[in-house]
Amino acid sequence: MLINCVAYQEGKKLKDIAIEEISDYLEIPGCFVWVALLDATLAELEKMREEFDLHPLAVEDSWQSHQRPKIDEYGDSVFAVMQLVKMADDELSLGEVDVFVGLNYVLSVRNRSNDGFLGVRARCEREPHLLSQGAGFVFYALMDAVVDRYFPVLDELETELENIEEQIFIKGSARSNIERLYALKRKVMALKHAVAPLMEDTGKLYRGRVPRVCANSQEYFRDVFDHLTHINASIDTIRDTIGTAIQVNLSMVTIEESEVTKRLAAWAGIFAVATAFVGIWGMNFDVMPELRLKYGYPVALSAIALVCGILYRRFKKAGWL
Amino acid sequence: MLINCVAYQEGKKLKDIAIEEISDYLEIPGCFVWVALLDATLAELEKMREEFDLHPLAVEDSWQSHQRPKIDEYGDSVFAVMQLVKMADDELSLGEVDVFVGLNYVLSVRNRSNDGFLGVRARCEREPHLLSQGAGFVFYALMDAVVDRYFPVLDELETELENIEEQIFIKGSARSNIERLYALKRKVMALKHAVAPLMEDTGKLYRGRVPRVCANSQEYFRDVFDHLTHINASIDTIRDTIGTAIQVNLSMVTIEESEVTKRLAAWAGIFAVATAFVGIWGMNFDVMPELRLKYGYPVALSAIALVCGILYRRFKKAGWL
Amino acid sequence: MLINCVAYQEGKKLKDIAIEEISDYLEIPGCFVWVALLDATLAELEKMREEFDLHPLAVEDSWQSHQRPKIDEYGDSVFAVMQLVKMADDELSLGEVDVFVGLNYVLSVRNRSNDGFLGVRARCEREPHLLSQGAGFVFYALMDAVVDRYFPVLDELETELENIEEQIFIKGSARSNIERLYALKRKVMALKHAVAPLMEDTGKLYRGRVPRVCANSQEYFRDVFDHLTHINASIDTIRDTIGTAIQVNLSMVTIEESEVTKRLAAWAGIFAVATAFVGIWGMNFDVMPELRLKYGYPVALSAIALVCGILYRRFKKAGWL
Amino acid sequence: MLINCVAYQEGKKLKDIAIEEISDYLEIPGCFVWVALLDATLAELEKMREEFDLHPLAVEDSWQSHQRPKIDEYGDSVFAVMQLVKMADDELSLGEVDVFVGLNYVLSVRNRSNDGFLGVRARCEREPHLLSQGAGFVFYALMDAVVDRYFPVLDELETELENIEEQIFIKGSARSNIERLYALKRKVMALKHAVAPLMEDTGKLYRGRVPRVCANSQEYFRDVFDHLTHINASIDTIRDTIGTAIQVNLSMVTIEESEVTKRLAAWAGIFAVATAFVGIWGMNFDVMPELRLKYGYPVALSAIALVCGILYRRFKKAGWL
Amino acid sequence: MLINCVAYQEGKKLKDIAIEEISDYLEIPGCFVWVALLDATLAELEKMREEFDLHPLAVEDSWQSHQRPKIDEYGDSVFAVMQLVKMADDELSLGEVDVFVGLNYVLSVRNRSNDGFLGVRARCEREPHLLSQGAGFVFYALMDAVVDRYFPVLDELETELENIEEQIFIKGSARSNIERLYALKRKVMALKHAVAPLMEDTGKLYRGRVPRVCANSQEYFRDVFDHLTHINASIDTIRDTIGTAIQVNLSMVTIEESEVTKRLAAWAGIFAVATAFVGIWGMNFDVMPELRLKYGYPVALSAIALVCGILYRRFKKAGWL
Structure with a gap:
């Protein structure tokens, strides 16, 4: 048309x-x-x-x-x-x-x-x-307009990355972080494909043997090249940061799991002790004098509670709970 | 023949x-x-x-x-x-x-x-x-035909990658994702071996000192070079994406495992509590007044159910269940 | 102004x-x-x-x-x-x-x-x-002043890295290490963005065709270039070290988790054995001669303690406890 | 001698x-x-x-x-x-x-x-x-003989890699896979050290200013260079594949562990339920009517079996067992 | 002085x-x-x-x-x-x-x-x-002496790496391996910083436009360059190997953990079965005929032992124990 x-x-x-x-x-x-x-x-x-x-x-x-x-x-x-x-x-x-x-x-x-x-x-x-x-300047003006449209896209990608980064150390957000990082990576790669080859070829318009139509506008094309270089460098940083963020996210998941394991271990320990104790007094030996005492039951319950309490405090102190 | x-x-x-x-x-x-x-x-x-x-x-x-x-x-x-x-x-x-x-x-x-x-x-x-x-053009036509046959292969590889990507955040598909990513990586490397060296050497056919037989067809060979560059860049992106996908997949497995661990911990906790309670009332102390009550048993069962219910709700709220 | x-x-x-x-x-x-x-x-x-x-x-x-x-x-x-x-x-x-x-x-x-x-x-x-x-020397003096201000920043980043490294093998610091490494990475990347492009372009001021205003001060600009190269190389080392440190940190978390799992397994084993034993003597068979013995109860407790003790020592020896 | x-x-x-x-x-x-x-x-x-x-x-x-x-x-x-x-x-x-x-x-x-x-x-x-x-051709013949001896070594390394790859998705082979991959990596690096520097320097024998003794045999040295390039590219692919294989292997171990954890969780759950049930009927309340029923015991056993069976089927369905 | x-x-x-x-x-x-x-x-x-x-x-x-x-x-x-x-x-x-x-x-x-x-x-x-x-030769002699001192350092680093590698597949050494690998990496980086920039600049002393003082000794400086290249390549291999070793070490930890988890699961399973059985016979139903049998108790114990034994053999066979 x-x-x-x-x-x-x-x-x-x-x-x-x-x-x-x-x-x-x-x-x-x-x-x-x-x-x-x-x-x-x-x-x-x-x-x-x-x-x-x-x-x-x-x-x-x-x-x-x-x-x-x-x-x-x-x-x-x-x-x-x-x-x-x-x-x-x-x-x-x-x-x-x-x-x-x-x-x-x-x-x-x-x-x-x-x-x-x-x-x-x-x-x-x-x-x-x-x-x-002439034509060289119009060509520059068109390139400049195209390249200028990359900046807001880059800004959105950087903003998205910052939003994810704010979530990265928050517990329970690992799954959505990973999904968002992966989606971001794909968009970044798409922008990279638009920018990197253009940047390389734009270099030919201002240095070395320059096409005749661009000969009068070299400084303008260098300006475009500078912008593309800037965008390209920012893209590379985002990519690098995404890579690190995925790694860090994996670490956070492992750390979280480690904490859950510890907590599980602690509670399992406390209840295992209680269960062992009540099991002891559930044995059917004929001669178990403490069972005959008047206050045997409340004393036993208190003893169990005491032991569990001590364990609880020790685990708390060790940071497992 | x-x-x-x-x-x-x-x-x-x-x-x-x-x-x-x-x-x-x-x-x-x-x-x-x-x-x-x-x-x-x-x-x-x-x-x-x-x-x-x-x-x-x-x-x-x-x-x-x-x-x-x-x-x-x-x-x-x-x-x-x-x-x-x-x-x-x-x-x-x-x-x-x-x-x-x-x-x-x-x-x-x-x-x-x-x-x-x-x-x-x-x-x-x-x-x-x-x-x-002359011969230079026939040479170009043959190269062009060979290179044109790389595109459908590339398309299939990209489609395969997209298919895997759709599975990557779905639970339980980790093993097959990894296997498919690994198989894809091998195919991509095979295509890379066909494309990358050819791309490098094709550069010699249109820039710098060009072989005499290709001298009249430089623009055609540059076109072939452009296509090879395009394919090569796409291959590199696929490789990069496979690398990230494997990493992401590992993260997803770790996250899933973490979720399973949490659920395990929650249920283990609930049953440990119940077991400890029933153990208490299974003890053989002579004086345990609640055992003598008419409604002791149903009250005890209700108490256990209540405690387990509370735990269940708390775990549910914390996202462990 | x-x-x-x-x-x-x-x-x-x-x-x-x-x-x-x-x-x-x-x-x-x-x-x-x-x-x-x-x-x-x-x-x-x-x-x-x-x-x-x-x-x-x-x-x-x-x-x-x-x-x-x-x-x-x-x-x-x-x-x-x-x-x-x-x-x-x-x-x-x-x-x-x-x-x-x-x-x-x-x-x-x-x-x-x-x-x-x-x-x-x-x-x-x-x-x-x-x-x-003339102007070339003033230009150098300004560049030199700017570049000199990068060194204390670099020193702070290196100090921060060393501080983190001292924590890296200390148990329980994984989460804060990761957070600090990630924050450090971001600062390092910011410094890199200030240094690397300037370094590249400074090369043009002392080798090859040099701008006329810099022609008399080439050795001075090379000195600036040397400083920028030094900073840039140090930044790359910090980046590389951060990468390794994150990886190492992940390994440490996994190792710690592995140790916790072992300890959990050991204690779970000890208590499982005790619970099984007390369960046996809690059974209601009519004919269980040991229950009738005068010292059955203390002997049973001692037996349980003995078995648990043996297990404890074996686990201790195996490094699980 | x-x-x-x-x-x-x-x-x-x-x-x-x-x-x-x-x-x-x-x-x-x-x-x-x-x-x-x-x-x-x-x-x-x-x-x-x-x-x-x-x-x-x-x-x-x-x-x-x-x-x-x-x-x-x-x-x-x-x-x-x-x-x-x-x-x-x-x-x-x-x-x-x-x-x-x-x-x-x-x-x-x-x-x-x-x-x-x-x-x-x-x-x-x-x-x-x-x-x-003259001497240049003898030199070529010696180089060619040396380089020809690299090929069978390369073939053995590739075969070894293929053998490992066949094991990589087989459960329980992770440890030996890792050991073999690591050993393979070492051999590959040794071959790389023989090939890569030689390849670089061989380039000097056929392009640019060529040593006088090699001047008549340039096409022969290019042929050697092609062979070295081929070997070098294959080595790089093996290295790359080893890296991916180690990563994939780690993923497989994590996936396997995840499956074991799930199975453990499932069986632990089934037995925890059974233990809680039998614990309930082991309590010593005076009034527990079901204990007095004639068929209370078999009914109770059946109930426990039923519940465990239901759990078993649900876990089976969820792929945990 | x-x-x-x-x-x-x-x-x-x-x-x-x-x-x-x-x-x-x-x-x-x-x-x-x-x-x-x-x-x-x-x-x-x-x-x-x-x-x-x-x-x-x-x-x-x-x-x-x-x-x-x-x-x-x-x-x-x-x-x-x-x-x-x-x-x-x-x-x-x-x-x-x-x-x-x-x-x-x-x-x-x-x-x-x-x-x-x-x-x-x-x-x-x-x-x-x-x-x-003249001065050029003295300069070479000094450089040669400096570079010769790098070799024993390189040897020590390589020996250290080999020592670590011998430990890498030995269970329980993961933590110290990681610490040693990290310390080694730091030393390797320090040596790299001494070698790599010197290597680059030494290239200027024997090829292209050579400083006048070095003009008669070009072959000597190339020899120094060769040594530096050799050292540099060895350093890069050590770095690469350290990276792989850290990755492999992480895999080994994960594999070990996986084995521990399996063993834990196996023992937990065996004892859970025993506990469930003794729990059954600890129930207080009025009518439990087996409790009244003369040899009920030893038969029950044997039955439990048998079941546990069967489980033990199956786990052993599956490689979990």
């Missing part, structure tokens, strides 16, 4: 153009075309391939969708695959945006995502001196 | 030729020969070595089979070992295809696998403009 | 100048300006951007604060983000200092931290032969 | 020569000398050093033996240390072979190993066209 | 000189000065700085002591920090030696260590042809 198809010159919008006119405008010097598609059909992609003379492999990758993020060069043009990540109902929803950038055009194809980039276009049109840098 | 032996010129099939004619056709400019063997005998390989002037070490590697995937250069020619991976009856079956590529020939030797590459040949012959790029 | 704004020439302080004069003084050959801000407002940063002609992206990064440490080059100028780390009430408090360095100026912006760098300025002014090396 | 000392020319054996003649033959153009020593004495090494003009450090390394595998260049000559690994009585036995290679000589010193390299010499002498490539 | 201050020419000792004469002798062509200090004071270091014209940062590092091992270049001179490691009373004692090397001088400063390098000086003076290579 076509969202926009606009021609720009010297940083200013010329006019909305028809798809068929694209190749004409591409021939006008100093003019560049910026097209945005949503969930493009094969026919639309094919049309774009013709108008912009895109590389067939790039178009194929865009059509297959569900690609790993990457930035590939095809001659003078650049093809970028980025993932759109969003938190919805405690689940990560993944979209994709593919960007084809040439010296005088930008084509973005958004898939499985409702959040458009109209804000990017508006911002670019408000700042003609930046837009006049 | 010979499958095909065809000479091509300018992207079009000339004709099926006899093995003995190969060296003759190799001398015709603009002509290239594409031979496919299946489970080749030593004699066949030796014949091929003579016709194509292959390097003895490459032929030896092909004969030994069970090689690690790799792409080696011998002067102007390239020798590639790739593993064919397939899911059969919940087990990975491994085959191998060795490809010898020269400036004007491609020789593929398939071992221990029933899935041929006739589709690749048909596709190439349908697109003369691509086939006319 | 402006802290200082001073112009220097040939290593000596010329005079405090007004913010508006900065751009004038920058044009005087051999003169350089050193400005220090605290929790700068957007307006102040904007003013600085104009006077020093700073890059908008650097200013934006400084304004957003909470950046990952980094050292970026913008043409001939350098922009550094460093974290200020301090121990306060057993918690790490994090501040930030951003430094803009040009050929003839240094601008430092300190955020969320009360510890200023007046000492650095005083030290520089005391050593004109060093200060006359 | 001298094994062989032979001079070759143009790929053919000239004759066995005396040690003293070595330096004379080295001066004959196109002639090269191949000497094999076994457990050389210091005097023998010193003699060799003089005849071949070996570097003192290399000779010292060879004398000290127990070196890490390595390949060092000394000017135009190469010094290689390789470990000979062999399975003997379920233990790895380690030998060492040091090879000094110059433009026109090869000296091999074998230590602590009975398996000589006569086969290598025989094979080389059978193929004059290869032997005429 | 000054240990030695000697001038050498052409590999031979000229004479002991006074500190004040150093700068004079440095000007004599072909002459070099070798000074050894022990626990130098700030004044001594300052004096040295003047005489040798050392870099202030290097002197500062030497004064601060407790540095990470490193090798830094300052123009044509080299500054090396090495740690002296020694086993004393089962503890690692750490010293430090700092070496300043210039084209015609070597200054070594030893701290916190009683083991001097007189042997190194004696050895150098015995071999004038090596000593005449």
